[in-house]
Amino acid sequence: MLATIVGHNIKSRRLQSQWTIECLAGQCGLDPAHVGRIERGQHNATLTTISRIARVLCCRPHQLFADDNGTDYGIVCLFMMNNFFQPIAQNAIYYFDELSFIVRSKLTIQDVEQGAYAANVEFYVTERESPICPNVVTYGLMAAYVQTHGRNYSMFPDISLHREVVVHLFNQLNRLRPSVLHLEDVVADYIQTL
Numbered sequence: 091m092l093a094t095i096v097g098h099n100i101k102s103r104r105l106q107s108q109w110t111i112e113c114l115a116g117q118c119g120l121d122p123a124h125v126g127r128i129e130r131g132q133h134n135a136t137l138t139t140i141s142r143i144a145r146v147l148c149c150r151p152h153q154l155f156a157d158d159n160g161t162d163y164g165i166v167c168l169f170m171m172n173n174f175f176q177p178i179a180q181n182a183i184y185y186f187d188e189l190s191f192i193v194r195s196k197l198t199i200q201d202v203e204q205g206a207y208a209a210n211v212e213f214y215v216t217e218r219e220s221p222i223c224p225n226v227v228t229y230g231l232m233a234a235y236v237q238t239h240g241r242n243y244s245m246f247p248d249i250s251l252h253r254e255v256v257v258h259l260f261n262q263l264n265r266l267r268p269s270v271l272h273l274e275d276v277v278a279d280y281i282q283t284l
Contacts, residue, residue, distance in 0.1 A: 091272075092155070092165065092203040094131030096140065099154045101129040103147040117146040137194035137202070141187075150187045155202065168206035211235050213263050215256050216247065229256040233263070233273055246277050255284065 104114050111129070115122040120139070127133035128143070137151065144151045152166045170182035189197070212234045220226040230247035249256050259280050268276045 091131060093128075093134060093199045095157065096135075096154050096199055097129040097131040099156060100125075100143055100147070103149060103154075104129075107147065114143070114146060118142045134198045134200045137189065137197045137199075140199070141194055150183075152183045152186050165202065165206045169202045211267060213260050215253070215260050216245075217253070218247065220248070226251065229253050231256055231259060231263075231277065244273055249277075249281060250284065 104111070107114075109117075111125050112122045115125040118125070118139075119142070124133065125143070128135050128139070140154055141151045144154055147154075155166050157164070166186045167182040170186055214232045214234070216230045216232050217227050218230070220228050228248040228251055230245065230249050232246070233244040235242040235244075249259065259277070262280065263273075263276065266276065
C-alpha cells in the first residue's frame, strides 16, 4: 500500500537527519504518536500533513511517494494524468507539489493511490455456462479500469453458482473502490470466506 511506502520514506529521511520522532513531530507541529502511525503506514494522512513533513525534512512532497529506489514517481504522474487535464500532466511532479492548500487539505494518501490506479473503475457481474457442467450457470466479476491511456480489465469468472454471492462482492467492491494493485487480493479474501 502507498501509505507504507510514504511512511518508509519519511522514516528513512528522518533517520538520515538523525532526528527522533518527537523532534520531527515538534518541527511539524504534530503529535509524535501521529507521526509514528504515518511512518508505520497505519494512518491515511492528508497531503497537507505530508507537505508539512516534507518541508521539515527538506524535500518536495512527491519525493515521499517514490518507490524503494527513490527515483520512480510513477504513482504521482499517474494520479495527475488521471485526475487533471493534459497540460498539467506534462509537468505532473511540479504541479503535484504545488496543489493548492484547499486541495491538499482534502486529499489523502489513499486518494492519491486510488486516483492513480482506479481513476474510473466499473464493476460488472458476469454469468456464463459452466465449462465443466453444461446447463449450469456460474457467476463471476469483471472490473474495468478506465484511465487516460485506455481500459484495463480484470476478470474473475466462476466465483459462485449463486448470483447473490457475487452481487454481495460487487457491492463491497463499489464501496471499497480498491486499486488495480489490490483488487485480486480483495477478491481472493472474499472467496476464502465463502
